[in-house]
Amino acid sequence: xxxxxxxxxxxxxxxxxxxxxxxxxxxxxxxxxxxxxxxxxxxxxxxxxxxxxxxxxxxxxxxxxxxxxxxxxxxxxxxxxxxxxxxxxxxxxxxxxxxxxxxxxxxxxxxxxxxxxxxxxxxxxxxxxxxxxxxxxxxxxxxxxxxxxxxxxxxxxxxxxxxxxxxxxxxxxxxxxxxxxxxxxxxxxxxxxxxxxxxxxxxxxxxxxxxxxxxxxxxxx
Amino acid sequence: xxxxxxxxxxxxxxxxxxxxxxxxxxxxxxxxxxxxxxxxxxxxxxxxxxxxxxxxxxxxxxxxxxxxxxxxxxxxxxxxxxxxxxxxxxxxxxxxxxxxxxxxxxxxxxxxxxxxxxxxxxxxxxxxxxxxxxxxxxxxxxxxxxxxxxxxxxxxxxxxxxxxxxxxxxxxxxxxxxxxxxxxxxxxxxxxxxxxxxxxxxxxxxxxxxxxxxxxxxxxxxxxxx
Numbered sequence: 001x002x003x004x005x006x007x008x009x010x011x012x013x014x015x016x017x018x019x020x021x022x023x024x025x026x027x028x029x030x031x032x033x034x035x036x037x038x039x040x041x042x043x044x045x046x047x048x049x050x051x052x053x054x055x056x057x058x059x060x061x062x063x064x065x066x067x068x069x070x071x072x073x074x075x076x077x078x079x080x081x082x083x084x085x086x087x088x089x090x091x092x093x094x095x096x097x098x099x100x101x102x103x104x105x106x107x108x109x110x111x112x113x114x115x116x117x118x119x120x121x122x123x124x125x126x127x128x129x130x131x132x133x134x135x136x137x138x139x140x141x142x143x144x145x146x147x148x149x150x151x152x153x154x155x156x157x158x159x160x161x162x163x164x165x166x167x168x169x170x171x172x173x174x175x176x177x178x179x180x181x182x183x184x185x186x187x188x189x190x191x192x193x194x195x196x197x198x199x200x201x202x203x204x205x206x207x208x209x210x211x212x213x214x215x216x217x218x219x220x221x
Numbered sequence: 222x223x224x225x226x227x228x229x230x231x232x233x234x235x236x237x238x239x240x241x242x243x244x245x246x247x248x249x250x251x252x253x254x255x256x257x258x259x260x261x262x263x264x265x266x267x268x269x270x271x272x273x274x275x276x277x278x279x280x281x282x283x284x285x286x287x288x289x290x291x292x293x294x295x296x297x298x299x300x301x302x303x304x305x306x307x308x309x310x311x312x313x314x315x316x317x318x319x320x321x322x323x324x325x326x327x328x329x330x331x332x333x334x335x336x337x338x339x340x341x342x343x344x345x346x347x348x349x350x351x352x353x354x355x356x357x358x359x360x361x362x363x364x365x366x367x368x369x370x371x372x373x374x375x376x377x378x379x380x381x382x383x384x385x386x387x388x389x390x391x392x393x394x395x396x397x398x399x400x401x402x403x404x405x406x407x408x409x410x411x412x413x414x415x416x417x418x419x420x421x422x423x424x425x426x427x428x429x430x431x432x433x434x435x436x437x438x439x440x441x442x443x444x445x446x447x
Contacts, residue, residue, distance in 0.1 A: 003308035070377065071424035073384040075398060076417035079405040083413060161298035165388060168300070169405060178304050182391060187307055194301035201296045 006188035007195065016192075021176070023196065029172035030200065033091065034159045037098040041155060044099065045106035046148070053114020053144070054136045062111040069104035074162050077101070078169050094166040101162055102155040109154065113147025114140055149215070153208040160201045174200065230411065237411035244412075247400070252419060254314075255396025258389065259382045259427070262318045266325030266378060273326075274333035275359065287330060295327035299388045307392070317389035324385060325378035332374025336367025369442060372435040376428050383424040397423075 010016060017023040052058040074097055081093035117140045125139045141148075167175025177193030229237035241248070273291075277284040297305070302320040310316035340363050348362045387398030395402065397416040404412035436443070 071380050073387040075387045079401050164298045164300040190304040194304035197301040198297040
């Protein structure tokens with residue numbers, strides 16, 4: 001119990017929040033890192049998944065990439081990239097490792113969502129004379145939106161969680177509070193950092209949950 | 222004056238045969254620790270998840286809370302999870318195992334429960350009509366039919382555990398993660414690459430092994446297709 005009260009004291013000490021390497025600064029780094037990686041991953045994964053889903057090709061590929069992605073430790077990828085010339089470029093390795101990590105769930109969910117669109121609806125739209133592009137944008141993508149957003153949500157939460165690993169390799173973000181705590185052998189700081197990261201991850205989850213409720217519901221689901 | 226050795230270790234190359242031959246015992250130790258961490262945590266996870274899923278199946282009201290708690294646990298970042306358990310377990314392998322167990326719970330409970338729920342009501346009624354009690358129904362009808370879904374969850378949980386175990390390097394019990402961590406600090410390319418590749422190899426091998434086991438213990442799924 002003592003550790004928890006000590007961690008609470010650490011958290012409520014305003015000196016730990018304001019400094020250059022304080023909580024606010026690390027939180028900002030964490031947020032920027034997560035958002036940048038999420039946007040890049042979406043820009044890579046979603047167009048590919050939408051087109052593949054529309055054409056109905058490469059399904060095995062889209063699903064298998066996701067399984068292979070789970071087998072590759074992000075920490076290993078991060079360190080490998082760090083030792084390449086890319087390692088000299090600040091947050092470069094972290095961003096690449098996190099993007100590689102976030103692409104699989106986005107790809108799989110968006111692809112599956114596109115394939116699950118009712119084939120009768122697609123045929124009807126085709127019968128009305130819609131071109132492939134119109135079909136993709138006006139029929140399939142809107143109907144697949146819940147699944148696509150589900151993938152974005154999974155990717156976002158996992159990114160927040162995994163961005164902490166960047167700290168092991170000297171990167172920024174909330175993970176630094178934890179690793180610094182380990183180096184100082186200060187268990188209260190380690191626990192305080194862990195609580196911060198966990199709360200942040202749960203907050204992101206809650207934001208997506210709320211966004212999904214507010215999203216206008218289209219189609220049958 | 223003797224010239225410095227001109228081998229791939231001295232040149233710090235990514236792929237280095239000398240590394241494999243000179244550090245074989247270090248690599249084997251790390252692989253052993255990695256396997257131990259993974260197997261132990263998945264087995265403990267399974268031992269906890271199975272009764273949880275069965276209970277959630279039996280009492281519908283329990284399903285919501287059980288799923289919610291395990292999902293929240295899954296959201297907590299691995300580095301944070303290991304840190305949160307630090308006051309309880311100290312710097313030990315048990316800390317890493319406990320963290321990995323909590324992660325595998327989400328995947329296992331979810332999949333076992335989905336498998337149990339997918340057992341057709343007709344099948345259960347037929348078994349009851351044949352005089353099966355609730356325990357026998359569970360053990361000889363429901364659980365076997367839930368196996369494919371449960372095995373799918375077990376495979377994901379195992380592969381994830383192999384990959385997550387590397388983060389245990391923060392407390393010095395990360396198996397191959399230790400080598401990656403040490404290699405990062407000393408800029409030792411061969412060590413980082415070898416350990417990373419071994420991680421992936423272990424994950425893929427474990428996945429194939431579980432797939433084989435599933436094939437062996439669910440003969441009826443094959444008969445249906447043929």
